[in-house]
Amino acid sequence: MVQSSKKNQGVPEPTIRRMPSYLAFSEGLLKKGQEFVSSTQIANYMNIDPTQVTKDLSYTSIVGKTRVGYEVRAMVDILSSFLGFTVMDQAFLVGAGSLGSALLHDDGLENFGLDIVAAFDVNPGIVGKKINDIEVFHIDQFRDLAQEMKAIIGIITVPAEYAQSVADLMAAWGVKAIWNFTPARIKVPDDIVVQNTSLYANLAIIFNKIHTDKEEAL
Ligand SMILES: NC(=O)c1ccc[n+]([C@@H]2O[C@H](COP(=O)([O-])OP(=O)(O)OC[C@H]3O[C@@H](n4cnc5c(N)ncnc54)[C@H](O)[C@@H]3O)[C@@H](O)[C@H]2O)c1
The missing domain is CATH 1.10.10.10 (Winged helix-like DNA-binding domain superfamily/Winged helix DNA-binding domain)
Incomplete structure (x- = not known):
């Protein structure tokens, strides 16, 4: 093996x-x-x-x-x-809104070695529910559950203005990596891996390319 x-x-x-x-x-x-x-x-x-x-x-x-x-x-x-796809790593997701719940629904992540074990939010309409069998807890429960579940990756899908406070919480708990989907640039200790991901940045590149091509064709 x-x-x-x-x-x-x-x-x-x-x-x-x-x-x-x-x-x-x-x-x-x-x-x-x-x-x-x-x-x-x-x-x-x-x-x-x-x-x-x-x-x-x-x-x-x-x-x-x-x-x-x-x-x-x-x-x-x-x-x-x-690529690390054959060993499962546990993750927490914070912000179970539109994007967060789409990620919770993506069973494909497990094929790539990422198991989201719990989600957190502040919206009383979401907290206490399950999304694709993953329970959504109130963010105030983060510290206790982090201790219990020992996830090493934090996924941030909250509005940009809350990204830093969520990152601080994750860093204080001791995550090894943060997958930041917000447009905010977070600051964490150097030993924490941060990966920023943006669909919109890729979209901007597409727009830029097609519009430049169009202008060149004129
Ligand atoms: N990277 C990408 O390609 C991409 C795509 C879409 C959205 N986004 C970003 O993802 C983030 C979420 O977007 P969305 O469309 O899902 O928004 P949304 O409003 O649908 O979801 C945000 C969720 O975060 C929760 N929340 C707010 N403050 C919180 C806190 N302090 N702790 C825990 N939960 C909190 C809200 O209750 C809500 O459920 C935004 O920053 C947005 O810009 C990125």
């Missing part, structure tokens, strides 16, 4: 960002019954240079065979483990 590290220190972030696509591509090939895949085939799919693929995969224990390439089954096993 391949052990997951969930601590792949020194691996460049662009490499980590490409790996889920390598994994998805390999899973597709596995379903079609393909046994081996070459770096050129992966590179064509990704629209990048084959040497980049070889370099990225060299951070893992995947070994290619001359002329046949990489074994697809090993790619799937090693990449999912390398």
